[in-house]
Amino acid sequence: xxxxxxxxxxxxxxxxxxxxxxxxxxxxxxxxxxxxxxxxxxxxxxxxxxxxx
Amino acid sequence: xxxxxxxxxxxxxxxxxxxxxxxxxxxxxxxxxxxxxxxxxxxxxxxxxxxxxxxxxxxxxxxxxxxxxxxxxxxxxxxxxxxxxxxxxxxxxxxxxxxxxxxxxxxxxxxxxxxxxxxxxxxxxxxxxxxxxxxxxxxxxxxxxxxxxxxxxxxxxxxxxxxxxxxxxxxxxxxxxxxxxxxxxxxxxxxxxxxxxxxxxxxxxxxxxxxxxxxxxxxxxxxxxxxxxxxxxxxxxxxxxxxxxxxxxxxxxxxxxxxxxxxxxxxxxxxxxxxxxxxxxxxxxxxxxxxxxxxxxxxxxxxxxxxxxxxxxxxxxxxxxxxxxxxxxxxxxxxxxxxxxxxxxxxxxxxxxxxxxxxxxxxxxxxxxxxxxxxxxxxxxxxxxxxxxxxxxxxxxxxx
Ligand SMILES: Cc1cc2nc3c(=O)[nH]c(=O)nc-3n(C[C@H](O)[C@H](O)[C@H](O)COP(=O)(O)OP(=O)(O)OC[C@H]3O[C@@H](n4cnc5c(N)ncnc54)[C@H](O)[C@@H]3O)c2cc1C
Ligand SMILES: [Zn+2]
Numbered sequence: 001x002x003x004x005x006x007x008x009x010x011x012x013x014x015x016x017x018x019x020x021x022x023x024x025x026x027x028x029x030x031x032x033x034x035x036x037x038x039x040x041x042x043x044x045x046x047x048x049x050x051x052x053x
Numbered sequence: 054x055x056x057x058x059x060x061x062x063x064x065x066x067x068x069x070x071x072x073x074x075x076x077x078x079x080x081x082x083x084x085x086x087x088x089x090x091x092x093x094x095x096x097x098x099x100x101x102x103x104x105x106x107x108x109x110x111x112x113x114x115x116x117x118x119x120x121x122x123x124x125x126x127x128x129x130x131x132x133x134x135x136x137x138x139x140x141x142x143x144x145x146x147x148x149x150x151x152x153x154x155x156x157x158x159x160x161x162x163x164x165x166x167x168x169x170x171x172x173x174x175x176x177x178x179x180x181x182x183x184x185x186x187x188x189x190x191x192x193x194x195x196x197x198x199x200x201x202x203x204x205x206x207x208x209x210x211x212x213x214x215x216x217x218x219x220x221x222x223x224x225x226x227x228x229x230x231x232x233x234x235x236x237x238x239x240x241x242x243x244x245x246x247x248x249x250x251x252x253x254x255x256x257x258x259x260x261x262x263x264x265x266x267x268x269x270x271x272x273x274x275x276x277x278x279x280x281x282x283x284x285x286x287x288x289x290x291x292x293x294x295x296x297x298x299x300x301x302x303x304x305x306x307x308x309x310x311x312x313x314x315x316x317x318x319x320x321x322x323x324x325x326x327x328x329x330x331x332x333x334x335x336x337x338x339x340x341x342x343x344x345x346x347x348x349x350x351x352x353x354x355x356x357x358x359x360x361x362x363x364x365x366x367x368x369x370x371x372x373x374x375x376x377x378x379x380x381x382x383x384x385x386x387x388x389x390x391x392x393x394x395x396x397x398x399x400x401x402x403x404x405x406x407x408x409x410x411x412x413x414x415x416x417x418x419x420x421x422x423x424x425x426x427x428x429x430x431x432x433x434x435x436x437x438x439x440x441x442x443x444x445x446x447x448x449x450x451x452x453x
Contacts (some may be wrong), residue, residue: 007109007371008093008095008096008099008110009093009095009096010370014062017426021339031435036074038342040339041095041338042093042094042096042338043063043067043093043096043338043342044093044112045112045113045114047095048112
């Protein structure tokens with residue numbers, strides 16, 4: 001599972017950690033995040049993230 | 054049911070989308086004075102740095118909101134709330150009726166009086182228009198001074214340094230980020246900034262603009278003059294409470310809300326940077342979002358969702374450097390025992406705060422991203438660190 005970076009603020013989504021602030025369980029791949037999910041630091045929606053190599 | 058939102062920043066837009074989902078039958082309208090459709094404010098730093106355009110930080114077009122069933126009126130200021138008739142008045146003179154109203158008018162940049170500013174001009178950064186004006190001014194300037202050494206001031210300094218300006222930061226307190234960092238940590242941060250070509254002046258008692266292009270500071274009773282063709286003030290925020298105050302709601306620093314984000318006037322709610330909850334004005338996006346979600350729920354069904362506060366951001370990037378504050382990091386000392394690892398050559402500063410039983414109470418990590426999760430877990434677990442202390446202080450996080 002790859003990590004994804006927010007292009008606006010640089011926050012990194014790590015699937016191993018998930019995003020407890022929005023009820024996302026550890027182990028959730030980026031692709032499975034709901035459309036309503038946003039960057040917890042800056043509010044950017046999913047399509048403003050880029051996959052890290 | 055007409056749900057009206059004044060201010061389409063992150064709080065207003067989060068609430069609009071939640072209201073839309075909670076009550077498909079209601080109509081949802083957002084008014085915003087800004088002519089540009091909703092953009093991500095943190096990205097304005099990159100706009101100032103010349104690395105991004107406004108379009109890069111604008112997630113959706115105006116039409117997208119309309120497609121979501123949100124009526125979105127940009128370049129429209131709400132000038133008055135008529136509480137007895139439940140109407141808002143627009144700058145065009147039109148009035149619009151509401152059943153529930155959300156005030157999410159955000160905050161302005163706070164600009165303390167700087168003698169000479171009225172003559173030579175200073176900039177602040179809050180809106181896209183501000184960012185474009187600063188960007189324009191960078192084309193005619195080679196030197197810049199940022200008044201205010203908080204995280205926004207430091208980010209500004211980096212952005213202007215990236216634009217090729219010689220940037221300086223002046224701060225009234227004795228060291229940078231005094232709310233987060235102690236003196237030693239701030240020293241390492243200053244050294245990192247210095248490497249990026251950013252000058253730091255702390256413990257500055259007085260700032261004036263004596264003539265065009267110059268800024269004069271008094272430090273340790275000595276006056277220093279700094280070249281400053283561009284002056285940006287980054288001294289915190291001031292809640293935009295005027296509309297709420299004129300409507301008659303209770304306001305102190307911000308518009309006072311209860312645990313349901315309700316103001317003192319029935320049917321009117323507030324969320325985001327404008328709101329003051331139990332004495333807190335958070336001024337950060339995660340809190341604006343949490344409040345907006347709770348406000349939306351209560352606008353549809355009052356009492357349905359209680360707001361319990363937000364956790365302040367504990368990791369941030371200042372001028373490209375990772376900084377994490379974990380637990381009780383006691384920036385100005387305290388009961389806990391403090392252990393420090395100071396490594397300016399590698400740009401690392403690590404401080405652990407322990408109780409008498411080597412339990413981790415808090416930590417500060419500068420330039421050390423890997424330590425954030427393990428130390429957070431250790432602080433939360435409350436376990437005794439025993440003989441791991443020295444290893445952790447040296448940045449050895451994996452158990453042998
Ligand atoms: C450069 C910069 C970088 C930042 N970076 C971060 C970060 O990295 N992380 C973080 O958590 N926070 C950051 N912040 C703070 C963050 O932007 C705010 O906490 C957040 O924007 C608050 O959202 P809000 O919706 O309450 O208010 P705002 O975003 O200020 O939105 C309020 C809106 O209301 C409109 N408005 C006001 N009055 C009226 C009226 N009478 N009629 C119509 N419209 C009106 C305004 O035009 C504005 O669009 C940053 C701020 C700035 C300026
Ligand atoms: Zn982000």
